[in-house]
Structures are given as C-alpha cells and as structure tokens.
Amino acid sequence: MSAKRLQLKLVSPVKTLFEEDVDGVTLPTTVGQITVLPHHMFLVSTLVPGELLVQNNGQTFPVAVAGGVIEVYNNHLVVLADSAEHVSDIDVQAAEQAAERLAKQLADEAKLDLTTYNALQKNLEFERIRAELGKKWRKI
Amino acid sequence: MALNTREIKGRLRSIKNTQKITHTMELVAAAKMRRAVTGAINSRTYSTLAWDLVQRLRQAVQFNDDDPRQFWFDQSTSITKQPHTTVLVFTSNRGLCGAFNNNVIKQTVKFLKTVPTEAVTIVCVGKKGAGTLSTLGYTVHQAYAKADSARNDESIQELAEYVYEEFTQQRTHRVVVAYTDYQSSISQTAVIRQLYPLTSQNTISQAVDNADAAKPKITPPTKHAVYKYEPSAEAVLEYIVPRIAEVQLYQALLESNASEHSARMLAMKSATDAAGDMSDELVLAFNRARQAAITKEIAEISAGSAALS
Numbered sequence: 001m002s003a004k005r006l007q008l009k010l011v012s013p014v015k016t017l018f019e020e021d022v023d024g025v026t027l028p029t030t031v032g033q034i035t036v037l038p039h040h041m042f043l044v045s046t047l048v049p050g051e052l053l054v055q056n057n058g059q060t061f062p063v064a065v066a067g068g069v070i071e072v073y074n075n076h077l078v079v080l081a082d083s084a085e086h087v088s089d090i091d092v093q094a095a096e097q098a099a100e101r102l103a104k105q106l107a108d109e110a111k112l113d114l115t116t117y118n119a120l121q122k123n124l125e126f127e128r129i130r131a132e133l134g135k136k137w138r139k140i
Numbered sequence: 141m142a143l144n145t146r147e148i149k150g151r152l153r154s155i156k157n158t159q160k161i162t163h164t165m166e167l168v169a170a171a172k173m174r175r176a177v178t179g180a181i182n183s184r185t186y187s188t189l190a191w192d193l194v195q196r197l198r199q200a201v202q203f204n205d206d207d208p209r210q211f212w213f214d215q216s217t218s219i220t221k222q223p224h225t226t227v228l229v230f231t232s233n234r235g236l237c238g239a240f241n242n243n244v245i246k247q248t249v250k251f252l253k254t255v256p257t258e259a260v261t262i263v264c265v266g267k268k269g270a271g272t273l274s275t276l277g278y279t280v281h282q283a284y285a286k287a288d289s290a291r292n293d294e295s296i297q298e299l300a301e302y303v304y305e306e307f308t309q310q311r312t313h314r315v316v317v318a319y320t321d322y323q324s325s326i327s328q329t330a331v332i333r334q335l336y337p338l339t340s341q342n343t344i345s346q347a348v349d350n351a352d353a354a355k356p357k358i359t360p361p362t363k364h365a366v367y368k369y370e371p372s373a374e375a376v377l378e379y380i381v382p383r384i385a386e387v388q389l390y391q392a393l394l395e396s397n398a399s400e401h402s403a404r405m406l407a408m409k410s411a412t413d414a415a416g417d418m419s420d421e422l423v424l425a426f427n428r429a430r431q432a433a434i435t436k437e438i439a440e441i442s443a444g445s446a447a448l449s
Contacts, residue, residue: 011186043368080193
C-alpha cells in the first residue's frame with residue numbers, strides 16, 4: 001500500500017493552478033516558512049508574498065504567490081492565493097518593469113491614502129518576488 | 141435620372157461599409173464575451189472555497205459587542221435606526237449594446253425608490269451609469285472607470301477597498317451591487333445582490349449557471365475538527381473577508397462584461413442583418429432606376445429620329 005498523499009488545491013481568483021495529489025508543499029506563511037506533508041495537523045494560516053514549492057515525485061514545482069490563506073485538513077491542502085503564477089510562466093522583464101513603475105508611484109505620491117498605499121506596497125512586493133523567482137529558477 | 145442612380149449607389153456603398161463595421165464589432169464582442177465567461181467560471185472555485193472557509197472560521201471567532209467586525213455577518217444587529225446603504229452600479233463604458241444599460245438602471249432606480257434618498261450612496265462603475273443616473277436626478281457620489289477586459293482582480297481592487305473601509309467604519313450598513321447576471325449568450329438579467337453583510341443566500345458567486353464544473357470535489361472536514369490558527373482566527377478572518385468581497389466584485393465585473401459583450405453582439409448582429417435587408421432593397425431600387433433611365437434615353441432617341449425622318 002502506498003503512503004498517503006496530500007491532496008493539493010491551489011487556486012487564485014484568476015485560475016486554478018494545482019488540483020492533484022502531491023508529496024508535500026512548502027509555503028511562506030506569516031509566522032515563517034512551513035512545509036505541509038501528509039498527515040499534517042489541521043491548520044489555518046495566512047501567506048505572505050513569496051515562493052511556494054510543490055514537491056511531487058521527486059520534482060519541485062516553484063510557484064510565486066502574493067499572499068493568501070491556507071487550510072489544512074484530512075490530508076487536504078487548500079491554498080487560496082491572492083495572486084499566483086507558475087515560475088516558468090513568469091516574464092522577468094515585465095515583472096521588473098512593473099516593480100519599477102510601482103516603486104515610482106509609491107515614491108512620487110507621498111499624499112497617497114493608506115489603503116492605496118498598502119495595495120501598491122503589496123503589488124510591489126509581489127512583482128519583486130516574481131522577478132526574483134523568475135531569475136532564480138531560470139538559471140537551473 | 142442619372143443623378144438618381146448615383147445617389148442610390150452612394151447610399152448603397154455607405155450601408156455596405158457600415159455593415160462591415162457592425163459585423164466586425166459583432167465578432168470582437170463574441171471573442172470578448174468568451175474571455176469574460178471563462179474568467180467568471182475560473183474565479184468561482186476560489187470564491188466557493190473561500191466562502192466555505194469563512195463559514196468554519198466564523199464559528200471559531202467570538203467578537204465583542206463593540207467590535208465593528210461583528211457586522212460582517214450579522215444581519216439583525218447591523219440595522220441601526222437609520223441604516224445607510226451603498227449601491228454599486230455596474231454599467232458599460234460605451235453604448236451600442238442594446239438595452240443593456242437601461243436594464244441595470246431600471247433595476248437600480250426601482251431599488252433606490254425603496255430606500256430614503258439621504259441614506260444612500262451611489263457608486264458607479266462604467267461611464268454610462270454615472271451619466272444616466274445623474275440625468276435622472278440622482279446624485280452619484282463616486283464613479284470608477286470600468287476595465288473592459290479585466291484580466292485579474294486588480295482592476296477592482298480600489299473599489300473593493302473603498303467599500304470595505306466604508307463598511308468596516310460603519311459609515312454604511314449595507315452594500316448592494318446592481319449588475320447584469322449572465323445566464324447564457326442570449327439571456328441576461330439585471331439583478332441587485334447584497335455584498336455586505338456577507339450572506340450565504342443569493343450571493344454573486346452563485347449567480348452563474350453550470351457551476352457544477354467549478355464546484356470543489358473535496359469533502360469538507362467534520363464539524364468538530366479542531367484547527368490550529370496561525371497567527372489567530374481573527375487575523376485570518378480579517379484577511380479573508382475583504383478578499384471574498386473583492387472576488388465577488390470581480391465576478392460581478394466579469395458577469396457584467398460578459399453580458400455587455402453579448403448584448404452588443406446581439407445588437408450588432410441585428411444591425412448587420414438590417415443593413416443586409418436595406419442594401420437588398422436598394423439594389424432593386426438601383427436596378428429599377430437604371431432601367432428607367434435607359435428606357436427614357438431610348439424613348440428620347442427614337443422620338444428624335446422619328447422627328448427627323
């Protein structure tokens with residue numbers, strides 16, 4: 001009998017990125033990086049922008065996430081990402097340009113109200129992560 | 141007579157040109173509609189899963205009486221002496237889409253008559269709604285540009301944050317959305333649905349048909365499952381509630397876009413058909429005029445030669 005596997009469901013509002021059984025997932029949560037393996041305890045946590053690694057059959061699939069919520073129960077892992085992208089799909093140049101543009105927007109307008117500022121900050125963080133991950137995984 | 145045929149020819153040409161334009165617009169609208177529908181279906185998985193999670197979290201969190209966050213769900217306590225309502229109206233930016241905008245406006249006006257004018261904030265998304273509502277004598281408090289082909293929920297972020305702030309600060313006690321529900325490419329209905337406080341009934345995410353494909357196939361955990369919350373259940377809830385609202389608004393936008401494009405597609409199709417009918421008639425009229433001119437010329441020539449001989 002094969003060992004139990006983790007049923008992963010990784011969705012963003014735009015699309016479903018993963019819906020399959022995997023060996024384990026490493027996630028960037030608010031309280032630090034965690035790895036969820038089969039038989040993990042029931043858990044609800046929030047994500048921060050960063051790198052999400054899906055381990056399956058000895059292979060690693062990197063995904064860039066922009067924060068979100070995760071729920072673990074009964075060998076299920078549900079990741080509700082605010083925005084997510086397979087690293088192989090990332091257009092590094094576009095991400096860098098977007099990050100530059102957002103940084104400029106943040107620097108230019110000191111009078112931004114708090115909500116806009118936070119939104120911009122969050123988008124900027126995600127663009128930076130995207131660019132960084134895109135570069136990191138392309139080399140290998 | 142020669143003038144008449146030339147006139148008809150000119151009209152015929154301009155009608156044929158218009159027909160080409162309307163036909164192209166029809167094809168473009170069809171493509172855009174398909175994209176919006178796919179987007180709406182894709183985002184439904186997220187909102188269903190998020191909603192399930194919130195339902196579970198809600199039981200784990202107990203808010204104090206003075207905590208404004210309790211109003212997220214509670215319907216009864218949120219109704220104060222004079223409840224304030226915010227109405228979000230989704231219309232198109234451009235015309236040429238049949239009765240699409242009128243239907244939304246009609247629904248909105250019907251709703252606005254049921255609430256006192258001073259306790260209402262109207263927020264418009266899309267140019268047409270703001271224009272029409274202010275002509276009708278309503279004050280539009282905010283107007284946002286609508287993303288015609290929204291690729292992700294960033295396009296609605298600003299609006300979602302504004303609404304969330306208003307609601308959390310209790311400046312408004314109820315938020316409803318007026319948009320067009322896309323049922324199929326030939327049938328769309330303008331509807332009003334509640335966004336805040338969050339309800340499980342009649343939400344935007346339930347709107348689209350063929351939802352079965354997007355329904356999560358996983359079994360929900362048992363009721364008494366004990367979760368560990370990191371950092372805390374409140375923090376998770378605080379994170380996800382605005383996200384749910386944002387995704388619902390995003391879906392409303394996509395549905396509205398899909399409906400708009402299919403309304404435009406239909407309008408353009410009938411315009412193309414009408415242009416076809418018109419040009420057929422004009423071709424007949426042209427042939428008749430040409431023949432009449434020829435007959436007249438022959439009559440003149442033969443009359444002239446008869447006079448000479």
